[in-house]
Amino acid sequence: MSIESQEQYESPWHRVHPISPFVRGWVVVVGAIYIYSQNILSSALEGNLKGNVFELPSEVLWPIMGIAFGIIALLLVGFYLSWRFTQYQITDDHVRTRSGILFRQHRQARIDRVQAIDIVQPLLARIFGLAELKFEVADSGQSAMNLSYLKYSDAQTLRNTILARAAGLRATAPHPSGTDDAQETQAASSSSSNGVETAEAPEIVVATTPPGRLIGSSILNPTLLVVALAFLIPVVIGGVLLETPATYVGLLPGLLSVGAIVWNELNKGFGFTASASPDGLRLKYGLTETSHQTIPPGRIQAVRVHAPLFWRPFGWYRVIANVAGYGEASGEQRSMLLRVGKLEDVYAVLPIVLPDPGTDRPLDLLTDGLKDSTDQTGFTQTPRSAAWLSPLAFKRQGYASTSTSIVIRGGRLSRHLTYVPHERTQGVLMHQGPIARRAGVADVELASTSGQILPRVKQMSVAEARSLFLMQADRAATARRLHDRNHWLVAEQNAQISPAPPSPQSSQEQPHE
Amino acid sequence: MPHEPIDPVGIEWSRVSEKYLKVRVISALIGHVVFVLILSVPLVMRLLGVWIWPAEWIAWALPIVGLIWTIIDVLFIIPRQVRAIGYAERQEDLLIRSGIMFRKLMVVPYGRMQYVDVEAGPVDRAFGLCKVKMHTASPSANPEIPGIPEAEGARLREQLSARGEAKLAGL
Numbered sequence: 012m013s014i015e016s017q018e019q020y021e022s023p024w025h026r027v028h029p030i031s032p033f034v035r036g037w038v039v040v041v042g043a044i045y046i047y048s049q050n051i052l053s054s055a056l057e058g059n060l061k062g063n064v065f066e067l068p069s070e071v072l073w074p075i076m077g078i079a080f081g082i083i084a085l086l087l088v089g090f091y092l093s094w095r096f097t098q099y100q101i102t103d104d105h106v107r108t109r110s111g112i113l114f115r116q117h118r119q120a121r122i123d124r125v126q127a128i129d130i131v132q133p134l135l136a137r138i139f140g141l142a143e144l145k146f147e148v149a150d151s152g153q154s155a156m157n158l159s160y161l162k163y164s165d166a167q168t169l170r171n172t173i174l175a176r177a178a179g180l181r182a183t184a185p186h187p188s189g190t191d192d193a194q195e196t197q198a199a200s201s202s203s204s205n206g207v208e209t210a211e212a213p214e215i216v217v218a219t220t221p222p223g224r225l226i227g228s229s230i231l232n233p234t235l236l237v238v239a240l241a242f243l244i245p246v247v248i249g250g251v252l253l254e255t256p257a258t259y260v261g262l263l264p265g266l267l268s269v270g271a272i273v274w275n276e277l278n279k280g281f282g283f284t285a286s287a288s289p290d291g292l293r294l295k296y297g298l299t300e301t302s303h304q305t306i307p308p309g310r311i312q313a314v315r316v317h318a319p320l321f322w323r324p325f326g327w328y329r330v331i332a333n334v335a336g337y338g339e340a341s342g343e344q345r346s347m348l349l350r351v352g353k354l355e356d357v358y359a360v361l362p363i364v365l366p367d368p369g370t371d372r373p374l375d376l377l378t379d380g381l382k383d384s385t386d387q388t389g390f391t392q393t394p395r396s397a398a399w400l401s402p403l404a405f406k407r408q409g410y411a412s413t414s415t416s417i418v419i420r421g422g423r424l425s426r427h428l429t430y431v432p433h434e435r436t437q438g439v440l441m442h443q444g445p446i447a448r449r450a451g452v453a454d455v456e457l458a459s460t461s462g463q464i465l466p467r468v469k470q471m472s473v474a475e476a477r478s479l480f481l482m483q484a485d486r487a488a489t490a491r492r493l494h495d496r497n498h499w500l501v502a503e504q505n506a507q508i509s510p511a512p513p514s515p516q517s518s519q520e521q522p523h524e
Numbered sequence: 525m526p527h528e529p530i531d532p533v534g535i536e537w538s539r540v541s542e543k544y545l546k547v548r549v550i551s552a553l554i555g556h557v558v559f560v561l562i563l564s565v566p567l568v569m570r571l572l573g574v575w576i577w578p579a580e581w582i583a584w585a586l587p588i589v590g591l592i593w594t595i596i597d598v599l600f601i602i603p604r605q606v607r608a609i610g611y612a613e614r615q616e617d618l619l620i621r622s623g624i625m626f627r628k629l630m631v632v633p634y635g636r637m638q639y640v641d642v643e644a645g646p647v648d649r650a651f652g653l654c655k656v657k658m659h660t661a662s663p664s665a666n667p668e669i670p671g672i673p674e675a676e677g678a679r680l681r682e683q684l685s686a687r688g689e690a691k692l693a694g695l
Contacts, residue, residue: 335661438632438665445625458632458665465664481532484631488616 024098024109031097031160032090034136040086099158101169103176106146108156120148120156125177126310126336128170129345130303132163137301142166146173147336155336174290174305214293217363218349218356220283224327228351229276231321239269283350285360292348292363304345310334311364313457313464314348315429316357318381323426327351328381330360333462346463354378365430369415376411380420380428383407390420391479393470397450400470410455410468410479415490417457417483419468431457431466434490439483441476455479531629535619537610543651544671545606549598550647556597560590611669616691618658618684620667630667635691636660640684642677656680 033040089112097110107119129145136142141160148156161169229235242265281298291307312333319329330349337345349360358374370376372388379388383406392409393401401408403423411418419429438458447453453476457466471479567583569575604624612619617633637658644654654677657668672680 436633437636437660437662438630438667440631440664441627441629443627448627453627456664458660458662460661461663477532480629480631484617484633488633488635 022100022102024100026094027097027099027158028141028160028162029094030139031141032093034133034139034141034160036086036090037135043082101172106156106173108158118156120146122173122176123179124148125173127304127306127334127345128174129305130163130166130170132297132301134299136160144169147334170305171290174307177307178290214286214288216284216286217359218285218352220280220350220352222281224325224351225277225280225283226273227325228322228327229273229280231319231325232272232276233319233321235269235272236321238272239265241265242268279344280350285349285356287359287363292360294348296350302345306332306334306348306364308364308366311432312435312462313429313431313459313466314361314364315427315464316361316377316381318426320424322351326353328354328357330357331463332364333459333464335460338461342462354381361430365416365432367415369413376413376418377428380411380418381426383423390418391471391475394452394472397447397452397470397472400446400450400452405470408469410471412482412486417466419457419466421469429464429466431459432490433483433486435459436483436487436490439480439487441480443473452476455483457483531621532619535612535614537612537621540606540609540669540671541651541653541673541676543673544653545603547647547651547653547671548602548606552598552602553594556590556594560587560594563587563590606671609670613683618667620669630665632658632660632665632667633691634684634687636662636665637684637688640681640688642681644674653677656684658684 092112093110096112096115098108100107101122104122105119106122106125107117109118110116126147128147131143131145132141133143136159139160140163142163143157143159144161144166145155145157158166158169242262246262246265278298278300280296282301283296284294286293286295288305290305291310292305294302294304294306296302312335314330314332317329317331318327322328328349329347329351331346332348334342334346348364349356352360357377361377362368362373368376370388376388379390388411390409390411392407393405395405398405404421407423407426408421410420416430416432419431421427421429436457437460440456440458441453442456443453447470450470451473452470453473455468455471455476457468459466468476468479564587566575566578567587570578570580570583601624605622608624608627609622610620616635617631619629619631621627621629637660639659641657641659642654643657648654648671652674653671654674655668655670656672656677657666659666669680
């Protein structure tokens, strides 16, 4: 194990791209220039060029110029230092970053705990050909680590490297000063994983969102419709009944907010492309800020296929997922595996994130789960006696269990179907309130990481709920023993050795075994 | 321990400490006293002749209702709630149940626990009790067992951490 510690001290530290502090701090610079030029302009417009600083007597002018240059110099020095002090290092097991001038910050993350990687390019960064690399780590709720900014091609290479290592392929970079045992591992690993370091995993595009569908889906958004109605109805009624056209002016804020919502959706969803790659599902989207996401298949905690009410006439679906680290607030955009797509797109995306459906008829299960209330694939449903509790949805509420995951369906107007892999179950909860008790039913919730999906089997008969509860606890335990998908590409016997490497200090002291 | 219909069969539940009832009652009484005092404000004001607007019976009824609620809570609800809390250590997972009106039953596999906390507030400490809190990667599966003796808490913490370590899997 001493190899790892040596790795850690030998891997070189890298710096981010020199221009990145400017890309991050450009708002300050542009703001200063804007304020200055506006002052000049306004005084020029007033025909009062005497207001220009250069017209000042020189004993006042020089100090002012001095201060101005001082500030600029300080900014530049600050930019330089913050660049100088930001470093990162990638070893076989960890990603480390160091940053901060006065308050130094060191952060490290285990690569085998990396849940997903995004490459984000805000507009200005894109102009300079730079990109930010964000990776989500689920080590005890730590926030994301990010490297901003790298050259786009470097970011891609780094992503591929990290993903390959996270998958358990140990691609050791050539180390000039490698000691004996370091070279041994190199020799051992290079045979199995040659060239993993830089090879870009090939992508196959599986689903795209045409602009028409994107616009349509953005408009058919419940929030948007509510906002639109809230503004339109009173104004139109006011305008028509009271015959005061002036009230139409009141439409303006409504139009603006509706426009903002639509623009936001279009901007985020523009050019949405989902592709399959050996690393997992690749997502690409965004107009002014483009994002490239990669979600490894073993990192999906739960997947939901959702058919919102207004999309149903068009046969559009959305696929969202819980990925540890994405969280609830910022994760809404990032958790969309398919923004808006036809059923074929769902068929294309699902197998990438759930490689093993665990049933002979995965498509039947999916269509059954999304159709109104047919039942050929063995969904256990809410008992008829409890129908009064949810008169609309009771026919759809239920679950089916495959050998790899549990499939929960529900919702009548907005239908949804949720997959939770057995080995991703964090815990099982059974709830029963006073009303449910009268109806003789109980809810079973599968604890998942925080995200958009709350997997919950609603209103099962108590006997069913109880058996599901125990069965699920057992299944989760068994599935966990069988798959340690931390390193999801490594064969099981290898994976069992991998968890919990010793701390660098302790392992460094001991000579190698 | 009363068997509830949603409980799985064949499980030996461990109960929380008898003393935990006292802890709960003391904590609840503190809250209730404050609440009743607030409810008595109109009565006091009226008796002092500062306010005259609430009818006299309303002024009396408010603190009386508060007192009745206190008695019901302390004598009936809290004892039942405390009795309803149970936990069971199984081979692969930990089971926890709680609640009477809103029953909740939770199972958390040892391999999913990220870390374990032991907490004790001032009232808890006075009775030598503590609370064991477990954390998983899911916000809804963070079980806690309140009101267990400190020694048992320490044992549980060790036990759970050891088992969690042995069975720890990736997320």
